[in-house]
Amino acid sequence: MKDLKFEQKSSLSRLEAADQLSALAEALRHGGNAELQLGPGTMSLRVPDELRTEVEVGDGEIEMEIELKWPTTRSGAGAAS
Numbered sequence: 001m002k003d004l005k006f007e008q009k010s011s012l013s014r015l016e017a018a019d020q021l022s023a024l025a026e027a028l029r030h031g032g033n034a035e036l037q038l039g040p041g042t043m044s045l046r047v048p049d050e051l052r053t054e055v056e057v058g059d060g061e062i063e064m065e066i067e068l069k070w071p072t073t074r075s076g077a078g079a080a081s
Contacts, residue, residue: 033045
């Protein structure tokens with residue numbers, strides 16, 4: 001899925017943000033798929049067993065960005081690590 005690109009910026013209430021984080025946390029904790037509400041639609045994500053993380057904190061204002069990354073394709077059984 002190298003041609004897939006999706007970006008969305010929006011304002012959420014604390015409750016909406018908590019719901020999205022809870023759905024993602026549940027998928028991270030137990031494996032499987034996460035269902036995230038994105039505006040009028042829903043995005044289903046398969047969460048792998050391992051992923052890369054990056055945390056940034058900005059200057060001048062309280063800003064915390066948490067980024068979780070993983071490939072959109074599964075590695076083959078014989079793929080080198």
